[in-house]
Amino acid sequence: MIKNIYRCLRIKRAMLAYSLIAISVLVSCTKNFDAINTDPTQVTPEMLKADNRYIGVFIVQMEKNVFPISNQGTGPNNFGDEMYQITQNLTGDIFSGQQGATGTWFGGSNNTTYNLIPSWTGAYFDRAYIGVFAAYKTIQQTVKTQAPDVYALAQILKVAAFQRATDMYGPMPYTRAGSSDATINYDSQQVIYQSFFKELDSARTVLKDYLVKNPSGKPLVNYDAVYAGDYAKWIRFANSLRLRMAMRIVYADAALAKTNAEDAVNDSYGVFTANADNAALGTYMNYNYHNPLEVITNSFGDVRMGATMECYLKGYNDPRISSYFKASDFGGYHGVRTGINVDRSGYIKCSAINVNQTTSTPWMSYPEVLFLRAEGALRGWNMGGGSAGILYAQGVSASFAQNNAGDASGYLSDATSTPTSYTDPVNSSNSFNSNPSNITIKWDDNASFEQSLERIITQKWIAVFPDGQEAWSEFRRTGYPKILPVLVNNSSGTINTTTQIRRLPFTQNQYSTNPAGVASGVALLGGPDNGGTKLWWDKK
Structure with a gap:
């Protein structure tokens, strides 16, 4: 393909x-x-x-x-x-x-x-x-x-x-x-x-x-x-x-x-x-x-649920899982880890994305806005009323409503569930045998700033699916949610496995047609033109 x-x-x-x-x-x-x-x-x-x-x-x-x-x-x-x-x-x-x-x-x-x-x-x-x-x-x-x-x-x-x-x-x-x-x-x-x-x-x-x-x-x-x-x-x-x-x-x-x-x-x-x-x-x-993901997941068979998403949705017993994905051929829901040696015949049996041709392609949503306001309130900004905890709960509830996942009150009161480990259904050597995070769902007014921020960003990350671009940007900005690292890193040392990829390189077209221009871009970047160099806003 x-x-x-x-x-x-x-x-x-x-x-x-x-x-x-x-x-x-x-x-x-x-x-x-x-x-x-x-x-x-x-x-x-x-x-x-x-x-x-x-x-x-x-x-x-x-x-x-x-x-x-x-x-x-x-x-x-x-x-x-x-x-x-x-x-x-x-x-x-x-x-x-x-x-x-x-x-x-x-x-x-x-x-x-x-x-x-x-x-x-x-x-x-x-x-x-x-x-x-x-x-x-x-x-x-x-x-x-x-x-x-x-x-x-x-x-x-x-x-x-x-x-x-x-x-x-x-x-x-x-x-x-x-x-x-x-x-x-x-x-x-x-x-x-x-x-x-x-x-x-x-x-x-x-x-x-x-x-x-x-x-x-x-x-x-x-x-x-x-x-x-x-x-x-x-x-x-x-x-x-x-x-x-x-x-x-x-x-x-x-x-x-x-x-x-x-x-x-x-x-x-x-x-x-x-x-x-x-x-x-x-x-x-x-x-x-028509929605491109429908073709990529169904006709091409090139994408499935991510392993990190499986860890969070399963660990939280999140009912949105059936809105986002289809049950796998292995039974239940199973994801694919990024950065492994792929056996296509096996991993194509994992959970496909639940999308059809007429599904709209999302740009931005009300739940995302509520989580943004929650973070703003956490930072002490005037976010138009409501504490960080209230806006956080509204964000989860709005995401549930958007995905026809029912009443979110029970989910929001869960103070014990955490993301689960990942068991690879095809090759056990690709499993992740510990929980990626210990963050729970229920809001805690006594939590530290970082715990509260992780809670907000984790739920935002779930809610903005399938816009992985925005989810990746928020991971780079905040470090949350905690994403499973790659097992195979073929970057020749330019990308750190732990901190993960930070950006995309400039185009070969630019190097051939606008060499002095792209050189000015590299100078402004403040580091080599590779996937390991952080962007201006990536300061945390």
């Missing part, structure tokens, strides 16, 4: 010529951009001009690439499953411990064992510019003045995508992206985050102004598959995203983190207040998206 992915990517790269140097060409040639990036089975900009919102097609393009996703059906344009696999599933998903891969690509020496495959690890770096930034730039050049509300939404989408990108790689060309200069220098991650907050400020102001003048206006209702053109919900998403980003930088810049977290929660529109606010991309009107 990965051979097909690699071949698909080589073809796609040849078609798109996607170096950062070429971004300026892509964004200045609308005709070329449409031909390459718009599904010919969908409406075209020419068809959309009738309602004066033809630019909506570029909002569609951006939404499809925050998490690379494809349309239902078959054909050369449905590369989203493979792109999702290498940008999300074979990076954050497996590094977080939520999921485990069953493939033996490159003889078993691949991302799963820390021999990072350049054509995989560089894919989201490139996708962010081709799939998201190029469409954003077209919107900026076309309707920033005439339709500032559309531009504001594009700003939010760009931040959502590049927050994921910078948290994978660190420094990136951001403020200079789209330049026609021969060399495009990188921005530090600190500068990128500061830019994110400013852009969200601007977008929020514009959308609020629009809603004052047009209370029922939904000009992008025909194109917005996340919130059906509801700008009020986009403002709440932007605030929730700001809260996430604020917490991400708390160990690097505590003052900036506190300011932005409190701003997000206490804004007049606020953050998510119910599961109905959750951001996710699914089938909408003529946009028949």
